[in-house]
Amino acid sequence: MKVEKPIPVMNKLQLISDENLGDIERAKGEGRKVIGFYCLYSPTEIAVAADAIPVSLCGTKNDPIETAEETLPRNLCPLIKSSFGFAVLETCPYFVFSDCIIGDTTCDGKKKMFELLNRYKTTHVLQLPQNQDDAGALPFWREELERFKKLMEAETGVTIDHHRLRKAISLQNRERAARKALMDVNREKPAPITGSQMLEVLSKVAFLADKEKSIALMEEMVCEAKEHAFRPRDSKSNSRKRILLTGVPVGIGSDKVVRIVEEAGADVVAFENCSGYKKTFQVDEDADPLDALASQYLQTPCSVMSPNGGRFDLLEEMVRGFGVEGVIDLTWQACHTYNVEAFQVNEFMEEEFGFPTLHLETDYAQSDTEQLRVRIEAYLEML
Amino acid sequence: MRHAGIDIGSRTIELVVVNDGDILSTRQTDTGFDPMAQAGELLNGMDFDRIMATGYGRNLFEIAFDAPTVTEIKAYGMGVSALIPGARTILDIGGQDSKAIALNDMGAVKKFEMNDRCAAGTGKFLEIMAKTLGFELAEFGSEALKAQDDLHINSMCTVFAESEVTSLVAKGEDRRAIALGLHQSVVRRAVGMIKRVSSEGPIVFAGGVAKNPCMRRLLEEALKQEVLIPEDPQMVGALGAALLSSRMKT
Structure with missing residues (x-):
């Protein structure tokens, strides 16, 4: 087995991740509230503006699914089952620390799960419209954010004014800009950061409570990556096929497709999903802050939106910008919206770029590793 | 060499x-x-x-x-x-998986589809069903072709199909008609897979299940074109x- 050399900046990430729970505990001790978030559609800025700490919640590992299935049906998205299992088992420290949970109606499975989750911890569910362009959609969503703001004010005792919201938007914009800069490093050929390294960084950073720490760390990583600190330059890496992963979010524990692609000698250079590049937008800092948050977050191009034209614009830009040679479209089992949209994504790729996607439907378990491997290897052979 | x-x-x-x-x-x-x-x-x-x-x-x-x-x-x-030479579409049904492959005019793979992770609609499915109905695997296809009627079998999962077959047998249905219905269900699934990649001819049917004459006949009927089978x-x-x-x- 090849022994990998330790990468100083990855060690630093580990160190900061290890300090993270301590940071949160200390902040809680000082009276700050912790708000748990599940989905990219919920603007964390509103929690930040109330001086609360927004945290991502666990949901990317297979371990708690068995417990979740004592309550939830087996034929349900693993992300929903994992999230619920982590909460019930109290194995997600961020869930344990959370004073309340913010969910939104991104999909039918989630919204029904949130009803049950509310039995374990107060869960506020934001009603997300299913369309971005109809005249009623944005005002409705803005109303929901207004309600969310009041909920945060009641939870924290802080009055959220424009000034506080603007400050929070500016901070989160800086964080998203740092994430984008980090992912954009891989526009270079060969990609300076491997797909699994990128996935590890993005996953761990998402849990960090201290935004200034995570911004500084990502900025440092950009410099390090350009100096080839993540992977040594070698002549062979130029021949590795450049793959874009689209579809459902991935994280530590739900990364098997990324691993198999790498084992088959290719690179995942870009992630067109809500754990990756969808989280790189900028919110207008000059407009009315709640207007700006409502309109920008609603534009998130998730398959729950109908239609979801933004995803195709984003795909087009990324496939060109990252010099992508193949697209793997990942669907978690029972995620109907991504599963159906896979047809349109394949059609779009064939028409615009002349190659088909590889559509994979799987869950978090390892039982189909070899079946996935043969599909991925055959796809790479074909490109 | x-x-x-x-x-x-x-x-x-x-x-x-x-x-x-x-x-x-x-x-x-x-x-x-x-x-x-x-x-x-x-x-x-x-x-x-x-x-x-x-x-x-x-x-x-x-x-x-x-x-x-x-x-x-x-x-x-x-x-x-x-x-x-010149084949454009391949259906391969083996022991535990099935795949449809579209080839370009140079014979290179253009697109492909594979079955889900279970053995539904593969050789293993036919093998177990033959056994359930008391046929030798080698005669399963030719016996099915002798059926007078065609029964519709809904289940594709080996476990569920076995119970469905058992209840049909209990109802006194002819085992050849049940056999034909089972072949039809495998063909329906295979045709769906072929149509997802291409159904441009010539279509070639390969893998162990291609030795089954009933499968070939039903495929040709469903696809409305000749299906070629390598020697x-x-x-x-x-x-x-x-x-x-x-x-x-x-």
């Missing part, structure tokens, strides 16, 4: 040796529970310079015999193109691997 191709499938292992594109010899054995021992035995006494492995056991073979590998998708594309449909993958080995730069 003699090039060998070995296709280690879930049910059987095939070996083909070629020289300059000509097939010198072919061999076949059951995979059993120790595929590498079976593969070793199959290679015993065979004369070749290089070998390439395909099939679900290819990665095991790569470690045990230090040989290059190729997926069965590419191997089938190559093998079919060599046997039936030895189980050897296609191994032949493709042998030919790919001979094209490999050293």
Whole structure:
């Protein structure tokens, strides 16, 4: 087995991740509230503006699914089952620390799960419209954010004014800009950061409570990556096929497709999903802050939106910008919206770029590793 | 130079040796529970310079015999193109999986689909159903073709279909009609898969299930075109691997 050399900046990430729970505990001790978030559609800025700490919640590992299935049906998205299992088992420290949970109606499975989750911890569910362009959609969503703001004010005792919201938007914009800069490093050929390294960084950073720490760390990583600190330059890496992963979010524990692609000698250079590049937008800092948050977050191009034209614009830009040679479209089992949209994504790729996607439907378990491997290897052979 | 191709499938292992594109010899054995021992035995006494492995056991073979590998998708594309030049669509139904492959005009893989992770609609499904109805596997297709009526079977899962078959038997239905209904259900699924990639002819049907005459007849009816079957449909993958080995730069 090849022994990998330790990468100083990855060690630093580990160190900061290890300090993270301590940071949160200390902040809680000082009276700050912790708000748990599940989905990219919920603007964390509103929690930040109330001086609360927004945290991502666990949901990317297979371990708690068995417990979740004592309550939830087996034929349900693993992300929903994992999230619920982590909460019930109290194995997600961020869930344990959370004073309340913010969910939104991104999909039918989630919204029904949130009803049950509310039995374990107060869960506020934001009603997300299913369309971005109809005249009623944005005002409705803005109303929901207004309600969310009041909920945060009641939870924290802080009055959220424009000034506080603007400050929070500016901070989160800086964080998203740092994430984008980090992912954009891989526009270079060969990609300076491997797909699994990128996935590890993005996953761990998402849990960090201290935004200034995570911004500084990502900025440092950009410099390090350009100096080839993540992977040594070698002549062979130029021949590795450049793959874009689209579809459902991935994280530590739900990364098997990324691993198999790498084992088959290719690179995942870009992630067109809500754990990756969808989280790189900028919110207008000059407009009315709640207007700006409502309109920008609603534009998130998730398959729950109908239609979801933004995803195709984003795909087009990324496939060109990252010099992508193949697209793997990942669907978690029972995620109907991504599963159906896979047809349109394949059609779009064939028409615009002349190659088909590889559509994979799987869950978090390892039982189909070899079946996935043969599909991925055959796809790479074909490109 | 003699090039060998070995296709280690879930049910059987095939070996083909070629020289300059000509097939010198072919061999076949059951995979059993120790595929590498079976593969070793199959290679015993065979004369070749290089070998390439395909099939679900290819990665095991790569470690045990230090040989290059190729997926069965590419191997089938190559093998079919060599046997039936100009073929555009391949349906392969093996022991535990099935796939539809579209080829471009150069014979290269353009697009493919594979079945889900279970053995629904594969050779294993037909094997278990034949046994449930008391037919020999080799006669299952020809017996089904003798049916007077066609029964609709809904279940594709081997476990559910077995209970459905049992209740049909209990109702006194003719076992040949049940057999025909089972073949129809496999064909419906296969046609769906073919249509997802392409149904441009010529269409070639390969893999162990291609030996079943009922499958061929029903496929032709459903696709409304002739379905070609190579002389030895189980050897296609191994032949493709042998030919790919001979094209490999050293």
